[in-house]
Amino acid sequence: MLMSEEHILRYDGTFDGFLTAVFHVFELKLLTVSFQRPERVQESLFGNTIEIITDLEKADRVWKGIKSKTSGTGSYRVYSSFLSEQAGVEVLLLDYLRQAFKSAIPMDSDFSNATVLKVSQIAKSVGREKHRMEAFVRFRLTNDGIYFATVEPDFDVLPLISKHFKSRYADQKWIIYDIKRGYGLYYDLEKVEVMQLSLPEGFDATKTNRDYFTASELEFQTLWQDYFESTNIKSRKNMKLHVQHVPKRYWKYLSEKLR
Amino acid sequence: MSFERTQEKLKILADAAKYDVSCASSGSKRSNASKGLGDATGMGICHSYTEDGRCVSLLKILLTNYCIFDCAYCVTRKSNDIKRAAFQVQEVVDLTINFYRRNYIEGLFLSSGIFKSADYTMERLVAVAKKLRLEENFNGYIHLKSIPGASDELMKEAGLYADRLSVNIEIPTKEGLKLLAPEKNREDFIKPMVKVKNEIIQYQSERKIIKSTPKFAPAGQSTQMIIGATGESDQQIMWTSNYFYKKFNLKRVYYSGYIPISYDSRLPQIGTDVPMLRENRLYQTDWLMRFYGFEVHEILNNEHQNLDLDVDPKLGWALRNMEHFPIDVNKADKFMVARIPGLGMKSVYKILQARQFRKLNWDHLKRMGVALNRAKYFLVCDSRDFERRDLTSPQLKSIILQNSTSKYQKILSPQLNLFG
Ligand code: SF4
Numbered sequence: 001m002l003m004s005e006e007h008i009l010r011y012d013g014t015f016d017g018f019l020t021a022v023f024h025v026f027e028l029k030l031l032t033v034s035f036q037r038p039e040r041v042q043e044s045l046f047g048n049t050i051e052i053i054t055d056l057e058k059a060d061r062v063w064k065g066i067k068s069k070t071s072g073t074g075s076y077r078v079y080s081s082f083l084s085e086q087a088g089v090e091v092l093l094l095d096y097l098r099q100a101f102k103s104a105i106p107m108d109s110d111f112s113n114a115t116v117l118k119v120s121q122i123a124k125s126v127g128r129e130k131h132r133m134e135a136f137v138r139f140r141l142t143n144d145g146i147y148f149a150t151v152e153p154d155f156d157v158l159p160l161i162s163k164h165f166k167s168r169y170a171d172q173k174w175i176i177y178d179i180k181r182g183y184g185l186y187y188d189l190e191k192v193e194v195m196q197l198s199l200p201e202g203f204d205a206t207k208t209n210r211d212y213f214t215a216s217e218l219e220f221q222t223l224w225q226d227y228f229e230s231t232n233i234k235s236r237k238n239m240k241l242h243v244q245h246v247p248k249r250y251w252k253y254l255s256e257k258l259r
Numbered sequence: 260m261s262f263e264r265t266q267e268k269l270k271i272l273a274d275a276a277k278y279d280v281s282c283a284s285s286g287s288k289r290s291n292a293s294k295g296l297g298d299a300t301g302m303g304i305c306h307s308y309t310e311d312g313r314c315v316s317l318l319k320i321l322l323t324n325y326c327i328f329d330c331a332y333c334v335t336r337k338s339n340d341i342k343r344a345a346f347q348v349q350e351v352v353d354l355t356i357n358f359y360r361r362n363y364i365e366g367l368f369l370s371s372g373i374f375k376s377a378d379y380t381m382e383r384l385v386a387v388a389k390k391l392r393l394e395e396n397f398n399g400y401i402h403l404k405s406i407p408g409a410s411d412e413l414m415k416e417a418g419l420y421a422d423r424l425s426v427n428i429e430i431p432t433k434e435g436l437k438l439l440a441p442e443k444n445r446e447d448f449i450k451p452m453v454k455v456k457n458e459i460i461q462y463q464s465e466r467k468i469i470k471s472t473p474k475f476a477p478a479g480q481s482t483q484m485i486i487g488a489t490g491e492s493d494q495q496i497m498w499t500s501n502y503f504y505k506k507f508n509l510k511r512v513y514y515s516g517y518i519p520i521s522y523d524s525r526l527p528q529i530g531t532d533v534p535m536l537r538e539n540r541l542y543q544t545d546w547l548m549r550f551y552g553f554e555v556h557e558i559l560n561n562e563h564q565n566l567d568l569d570v571d572p573k574l575g576w577a578l579r580n581m582e583h584f585p586i587d588v589n590k591a592d593k594f595m596v597a598r599i600p601g602l603g604m605k606s607v608y609k610i611l612q613a614r615q616f617r618k619l620n621w622d623h624l625k626r627m628g629v630a631l632n633r634a635k636y637f638l639v640c641d642s643r644d645f646e647r648r649d650l651t652s653p654q655l656k657s658i659i660l661q662n663s664t665s666k667y668q669k670i671l672s673p674q675l676n677l678f679g
Binding site for chain 2: 107109110111112113114117121131134135136137138139140141147149167168169170171172216219220222223224226227228230231232233234235236237238239241242244245246254255256
């Protein structure tokens with residue numbers, strides 16, 4: 001095989017898929033590679049395309065390898081920066097893993113290393129999005145007795161927030177639905193499952209409609225909006241700071257902002 | 260719950276409570292073990308921000324704004340002509356639970372005007388917390404105000420259900436308190452604090468022996484001072500604060516710039532600016548004491564009674580103590596590195612970690628995201644290149660001020676964005 005040739009690894013976009021691809025890179029000793037997700041498929045004139053079929057066993061072996069070579073924070077950073085879905089993040093992570101596997105001591109706190117720094121920066125922005133979602137999810141009580149929230153996070157952070165919501169809202173059924181990515185988490189009082197909804201025709205997630213939501217739902221939203229208004233101190237108004245904390249793209253699902 | 264009546268009360272009683280700055284909901288450990296509702300583990304979450312940029316994490320309300328006292332600095336004072344309202348215990352419980360279930364809040368911050376007597380009021384605050392814990396199986400965060408003068412028994416019960424208790428000292432000096440709240444005395448404020456502190460210590464030692472001892476106010480206690488109402492100096496404020504931190508193991512002291520609310524001649528008049536920058540400088544000093552290893556007298560003392568407004572207190576200290584600089588970031592210990600102006604604790608830890616791998620030069624520092632525009636005058640690293648001019652403090656100060664106009668936006672933030 002020609003080593004200098006560029007290989008394009010086409011995988012399913014999941015983390016396990018990515019780890020499987022990494023497995024192949026090491027096994028076949030590929031040098032120059034790029035990765036392709038299903039939603040970004042484009043015909044490439046050069047290079048040799050390899051279809052990666054996600055293999056949980058191989059993925060698991062790579063993941064164990066990562067864990068043995070990095071600290072807990074380090075492997076969490078690998079996972080969360082993957083969820084950034086940024087173009088080229090796979091190549092960056094591959095570079096990170098190559099170095100990590102070679103290094104005698106865990107290198108994840110070596111911030112003077114450019115790759116380590118870059119990965120930690122991406123992980124940091126994903127972490128910020130995770131925190132934002134934990135803060136900005138707004139549940140509304142549906143007629144079926146489920147607390148329902150819609151979100152459109154910048155990154156694919158639902159897998160990262162699942163635990164937080166499960167332990168906090170252990171005694172209520174809830175759904176957090178990512179409208180942008182078309183999937184959600186459903187907690188049924190026992191476990192959290194990944195689910196897909198077929199939303200009704202003309203359903204507007206920013207509106208609280210009596211067809212779907214309980215009568216008291218609107219009352220509590222009103223009380224919350226009142227509270228939000230009363231607690232503001234007008235003589236200290238500082239919208240610049242406000243928008244810095246609550247960027248406008250999040251407003252459409254924030255109950256307190258719907259007035 | 261009648262919606263209209265609750266709505267009316269909520270408007271009045273949230274409005275009256277908003278001047279209390281404490282929003283912290285972190286530092287508690289109350290996990291949800293029994294599949295109940297909520298937890299308060301680790302960092303508290305700001306679920307929203309007001310338009311003035313403050314964190315909204317708790318439902319912060321008064322149980323009532325009826326009050327038998329007449330403290331001049333307080334909107335709730337007896338002589339003030341305002342609408343009054345009082346929640347029923349169950350109303351507060353329902354609001355808290357329903358807000359919490361929708362992920363609006365981390366929990367409840369309940370304070371109150373004093374109606375009838377201290378004990379009568381405290382009893383009702385405790386009743387709310389008790390109901391939330393025992394009937395609703397609620398594990399979210401609860402912060403109760405300790406009413407000055409409440410009995411030891413009630414304080415003890417309060418601590419069993421609340422995560423945090425606080426008494427507001429409000430006025431940093433004895434003289435100021437006498438002037439503005441003549442019916443109150445300082446001992447009443449301090450008594451519940453002592454009780455809570457002793458109970459916390461006792462419960463902690465019992466916990467070592469029997470694992471199942473209930474937690475007593477696991478997030479500790481805090482207090483608040485109003486700034487700029489009585490002409491006190493920064494030294495008086497911060498020395499008082501330091502005293503309370505040490506003496507009562509307080510978790511936080513909050514500083515609240517006085518917002519003019521009356522035409523009382525003893526106070527700054529309506530229309531006077533809220534001293535926001537000063538408030539920010541006090542918070543910065545507070546952080547230097549708590550996390551950066553500074554002693555209060557290094558920053559404020561008889562020679563230097565007020566903080567500079569044009570530079571932050573760490574830079575101010577450095578400019579007065581140039582003999583300690585430059586500091587070698589590859590050798591100096593944590594606390595010395597932390598004294599370099601412009602470096603936050605995050606950068607300090609990054610430096611400490613990265614220098615184990617190699618000697619750091621300017622390039623490394625830059626790539627790690629360490630802000631150097633101020634720091635560069637105060638440090639040396641693995642490079643022959645460093646500030647060689649023998650600048651005097653005033654020269655250095657003016658160079659730094661010229662290069663830091665964009666800092667103002669941060670200065671206006673009362674929150675944590677402190678050392679950039
Ligand atoms: S006792 Fe408290 S609520 Fe009443 S006037 Fe004084 S500060 Fe205000």
